[in-house]
Amino acid sequence: TQLLEQSPQFLSIQEGENLTVYCNSSSVFSSLQWYRQEPGEGPVLLVTVVTGGEVKKLKRLTFQFGDARKDSSLHITAAQPGDTGLYLCAGGLFSGTYKYIFGTGTRLKVLA
Amino acid sequence: EAQVTQNPRYLITVTGKKLTVTCSQNMNHEYMSWYRQDPGLGLRQIYYSMNVEVTDKGDVPEGYKVSRKEKRNFPLILESPSPNQTSLYFCASSPGTVNSPLHFGNGTRLTVT
Numbered sequence: 001t002q003l004l005e006q007s008p009q010f011l012s013i014q015e016g017e018n019l020t021v022y023c024n025s026s027s028v029f030s031s032l033q034w035y036r037q038e039p040g041e042g043p044v045l046l047v048t049v050v051t052g053g054e055v056k057k058l059k060r061l062t063f064q065f066g067d068a069r070k071d072s073s074l075h076i077t078a079a080q081p082g083d084t085g086l087y088l089c090a091g092g093l094f095s096g097t098y099k100y101i102f103g104t105g106t107r108l109k110v111l112a
Numbered sequence: 113e114a115q116v117t118q119n120p121r122y123l124i125t126v127t128g129k130k131l132t133v134t135c136s137q138n139m140n141h142e143y144m145s146w147y148r149q150d151p152g153l154g155l156r157q158i159y160y161s162m163n164v165e166v167t168d169k170g171d172v173p174e175g176y177k178v179s180r181k182e183k184r185n186f187p188l189i190l191e192s193p194s195p196n197q198t199s200l201y202f203c204a205s206s207p208g209t210v211n212s213p214l215h216f217g218n219g220t221r222l223t224v225t
Contacts, residue, residue, distance in 0.1 A: 004154075009152075031211040040218065040219070042204070042219055045213040088155065090214070099157070
């Protein structure tokens, strides 16, 4: 069974601080996606990274895919209360199969 | 508006009473999937479908059934619900191409007493 471990599980920080969330696996993925989920809603895609070593920026969010395509990180600069939510990484396995493996999630709370 | 619609949003039932959670998408997506979300366990796949009349088991299929008679609909059936199926359920769809993102419904919170 493929596993995606996310850390930390919970994070409570003050507005303006920086943070990094990690997503690690022993499996090689075709792509890595990051989703954000708010209470009462389904996860919504933030970004997809495909190439080993790829870095993508979305305003204050920076996503990186590991060189070996086994891990990824999400860095948020100057966090704001609106960043509060559950962040999920998902590894895509599309060679000989079609499957998404989800991490256990990081619950972020940004205090004003 | 492109969306995945699940119904009902909330459901409380008793052990053994058959129930169906509906899922419909209006994006002409090939791939549809059901997940359950439990604290500390993340999203776990129950069943998925690559196309009409093609369904397959995910990681936690026991106690669930699905069907895909039409492209847009993918209902989840619990023939005899048990308390360990109390969970938050999500339906998702995607075009079915490599690296395409999943589009999720807003979830169904099921409680089985």
